[in-house]
Amino acid sequence: MLDKNFDPKSFEKNFSFEIEASVRKPGADPFMVLLPPPNVTGSLHIGHALCYTLQDILARYKRLKGYDVLFQPGLDHAGIVTQLVVEKQLYERGVEKGSLSREALLKEIWYWKENSANRIVDQMKALGISCDFAKLKFTMDEDCKRAVAKMFVKLYEDGLLYKGERMVNWDPMICSAISDLEVAEKEVKGNLWYIKYMFEDSTSEYIEVATTRPETIFGDVAVAVNPEDQKLKHLVGKKVVVPLTDRVIPIIVDKYADPKKGSGAVKITPAHDFNDYEVGKRHKLPIIDIMNENAKLNNNVPDIFQNLDRFEARKLVVELLEKKGLLIKSEEIKQVLPFGDRSGAVLEPHITNQWFVNTESLAKKAIDVVKQGRIKFIPKHWENLYFEWLRNIKPWCVSRQIWWGHRIPAWYGPDGQVFVAETEEEAMRKAKKFYGKNRIALSQDEDVLDTWFSSGMWPFVTLGWPDDTKDFKRFYSNTVVLTGFDIIFFWVSRMIMMGLYATGEVPFRDVYIHSLIRDEKGQKMSKSKGNVIDPLELRDKYGADAVRYTLTYLSSPGHDIRMTEKHAEIGRNFLTKFWNVIRFSQMNGCIFNKEFSPNKATPLIAQWIINEIKNMLISVEADIENYRFDEAVKHIYQCLWGSFCDWYIEYIKPILQGSTIIENEKQNYDLDYTLLKKDIRDTTAWAILQFIRVLYPIVPFISKKLSGEIGVLDMEWPNTNTITANFSDAVTKINIIREIVTSIRAMKQYMNIPLGQKIGFKIESNNADMVEFVKSQSLHIEQLAGVKLKSESIYNSVPVVVQNIILHLEWNGTVDTTAELNRLNKELAKLNQIKNATQARLNNMEFIEKASPETVQEHKDRIIDIDTKINGITYIIKSLESIS
């Protein structure tokens, strides 16, 4: 017997789903859920919980449907982030950045990774995520390493990957190149300084140049003006002196200079600006790099500036310019600067030697497969974002100057000759052949690959690529990916590009983009703001199922989710209800009966609930297939709470509990009471099993617990095809009873009669069958509405009208009918309004001609229906008026 208190903690810890997650069904259709591997940087946040819960629902649902499901878990080494986190930890322990050797630091990071990985896996299990943890993969596992090297070599040999000197976004804090995607632009306050660049041959004449970065003047190689600039173009060809130096540079003409911006003349600093770099190339200008990797000024600048940080140097330059009278003015402006999204440092454009993947041809194919519908985004509009990015794709800088990651499989000979190979042995073989001798000292490239290089290979690496494994043949492409929109570029598009390139096939069919969770004000959750929700804390308070249920309930796609901890009550309340209704059924001896067939149920109320449940099951299945997990939950909720608990259970109480009542009223039942009771018990147990099963993907812990409780352990998806009986008559009849009960309750409320206080009533109708039917259900009506059917006459009464039935409620107290009359008149007005609108349409010939016959019929029925209601209300109004 279930405990009176619903306490998830008491049973959630008893369940583990590892075994069912690892079950393989060789004969069944394959289905793969590819879990986006979390970073090994710490613990999971509520966004992970949402993402994983939805995937788990899908995986469990497919398992119940009989698919052979591979729910693949994994972890991402997350290069830069992880290294930064560990370095920070070390720093807090007194280890200076850069003081450890490569090996020593990597050892520290591996140690961190082990801890983090264990914690994350534990958290996933605590939330009931049913991955096949035996297959847990880490992006730096040996087989991943091999696959990454293979991919790198393949790209290199196909000419899609090359090393070259380019200007890249450089993070001076990490001291590494980063890709364009890792740049976050932010608006900040800055200054625009107007500086005099004196003409070489003059002490008073100058050209005015505006800049936000005066410290870079030492890298200036020209001043450019626009060819159309009438005011300045006559200066082209003249030479000016770079302020604070004696270096002379030319004034050149280039359309890049915009007469409307700054002073119209722009300084050209090819080593420190993307646009200037291009201008420099066009004009074959020299490149003067004035900064070190950490953004301190190098020895290409005057002595006093050397070794100064760029921002200190800026201050000093401005100060000296002012002193020398070379500063014209300084304006405060707002400017957008590039920041490293991991380090938060202001990035520097920096010319270095990096490895690039030429993604253009890969991107074209990646666009095509989505255009052709071979991969679908859900919701579809995310495809736009995907297309936009791929159409404007630039070479992907994949090398990083850090230590944590896949070391680039390239080796250099003593003369710098590069040998790209999957292994050092292979590189050596190539080198020997190249140099024609046996003793060669090769050194491996110091850099590692961008994290997303290995993540991009996730769909096939996890399946054993490059080996042609059984799993690969079976699951590749039969996959769904659920993730947030923020990694469509980073991850989804790279998986598609690399998947197509490596295997020639799409890596997955569906990409479901879930919403992002924000706080109640719509702000992004972040630790520094203190507005984060920890899924594990929430679980400790409310239980894992409640968290899962709530997240699913809130997961409507298309916009962000605003969430507070209080939302978890949605789940908790629902599960409490679920728990309690099963407790009720237990207390009333409803035990699952294998022999029971829903098609053979005879009591009206049984037929009605079977029909409700059937409809619910059909909806839920469609909802999940359409990734509408929120709708699925709402359909279950509505059926369980609104139909099953509120009506079915209340309705059957007199049958299950009130045997004496039944005995007294036996003449109202054609059925044998014992049989009736058995039928109801069977139906109740059957219904509960359906709920347990349909809820299992969403709230697996309680479902497991309860299925154990009712003694049906095997989980399978409810099959609605076996429910074939037509119960439409029961539906109609029970709905009449519901309407009667609701109407009586409302009237009693208006008469200020407590629901518990039984009052007499009589039935009147011009339809004798209807009277008989209502009488046959009087026991239930009496219980549900707090009334008592009288055989003798009632003298003082108020009427309740439902369809063509009038119920006279016995009442001889004084009634303040004003409020009720107000309400009725309001309702009457509304009904008339609807009736008129409907009638107007029916009077419209165009409507009759153009609307579908069903719609027209529906309108006609509506008129009849409304007329009945209007007559009823009019009758009540008249009666009430005569009372008062």
Add this chain to the structure above:
RNA sequence: GGGCAUUUAGCUCAGCGGUAGAGCAUUACGUUCACAUCGUAGGGGUCGCAAGUUCGAACCUUGCAAUGCCCACCA
């Protein structure tokens, strides 16, 4: 500058051509033993604005506004 999304009850959101819905909050009443993490009944919305298409628009089209996000650029 380009693009995408959102705008429906006090709040959070469903609905996306045919009588405006849910949960929470709110009001009144109620603990008869499944459940007060509850029950019963009620109140509350010219569906952002405007035009158009349609027999009929919250829903389709266009324009506008507000909000959020993405991309690109800035001396």
